[in-house]
Amino acid sequence: MNEEEKELSCAECGTLNCHKHESRYPKFCLTTNVDEEMLEESLECYKDEEGIDRKIALAAADIEGEYYGKLTRVEEILAFARRIDAxxxxxxxxxxxxxxxxxxxxxxxxxxxxxxxxxxxxxxxxxxxxxxxxxxxxxxxxxxxxxxxxxxxxxxxxxxxxxxxxxxxxxxxxxxxxxxxxxxxxxxxxxxxxxxxxxxxxxxxxxxxxxxxxxxxxx
Structure with a gap:
């Protein structure tokens, strides 16, 4: 397999622009070359008001926002369990x-x-x-x-x-x-x-x- 045939991914990225929008995306970026169907399918997983995927995603993001750098992993699991009503x-x-x-x-x-x-x-x-x-x-x-x-x-x-x-x-x-x-x-x-x-x-x-x-x- 030559250089042009290599399948590039986030492992080869040097900008991580999807994180902060402060740089440029590489040509092979998974974000700028996203499969729109896959993206929409993934977003649909979070839209069901009663779905566990939405509950998990929101719980994880809420803990990250409220306790970033403040809680140990043990404490984060406690907080996560409460937020998903475990x-x-x-x-x-x-x-x-x-x-x-x-x-x-x-x-x-x-x-x-x-x-x-x-x-x-x-x-x-x-x-x-x-x-x-x-x-x-x-x-x-x-x-x-x-x-x-x-x-x-x-x-x-x-x-x-x-x-x-x-x-x-x-x-x-x-x-x-x-x-x-x-x-x-x-x-x-x-x-x-x-x-x-x-x-x-x-x-x-x-x-x-x-x-x-x-x-x-x-x-």
Whole structure:
């Protein structure tokens, strides 16, 4: 594929003019070259007075406007839950963050919410049961329970949660949870075992410690 054939997007933009209208749009801009039908379809999602999409969008924008730079993520989730009239909060937690999830659950309860939590190892079945090879385990030839995000989602669905919060599920397991969960889902913690669950640190330091990330590597 030559340079002219490359599909350019926001990843190649250097102006971000859609944000402040203080510069110029690049020729390939998704805003100036917008598919009008897609744009209108997206806007329609927010127009239903009784629709959840409108409620979520307005709640998020309201919190951003009122509390910009003032609230922690924990507090923003509390504010968001209230604005979408959520009563019961589901927590889908990694077992490694069970203690932090319990603290979060206590905070939710202290603020008047009902809470239902499912840990990733729920069901406690060995990883080999779904096709993983013994040598692929962290500790081969030992019982190693699989993460079961589908079962976590089903438990929270059964509990009829109004809002789900992910607490550090593995990459991919979080995707499965979101796929099978019926309630609106947001994140409190994104797992990064190396960086203390703060993955953006790797991006902040690509000029120094994590410069290696900019070079291709097979994983």
């Amino acid at each position: 009563k019961k909060i589901g927590i889908a937690s990694c077992v490694g963050l069970a203690q932090e999830s319990k603290i979060f659950a206590e905070i939710l309860k202290n603020n008047g919410f009902d809470v239902f939590m499912a840990i990733c190892k729920v069901g406690s079945r060995d990883k080999c049961e779904i096709g993983l090879k013994e040598e692929q385990k962290i500790r081969p030839n030992t019982f190693e329970p699989m993460c079961n995000p589908v079962l976590q989602a089903k438990y929270l669905n059964k509990a009829k949660t109004d809002l789900n919060v992910i607490m550090g599920l593995c990459v991919g397991h979080d995707s499965l949870f979101i796929k099978y969960a019926k309630a609106t889902t947001t994140y409190l913690v994104v797992k990064d075992r190396v960086l203390g669950h703060n993955p953006v640190v790797a991006l902040y330091t690509t000029g120094t410690y994590y410069k290696k990330l900019l070079s291709p590597k097979e994983y």
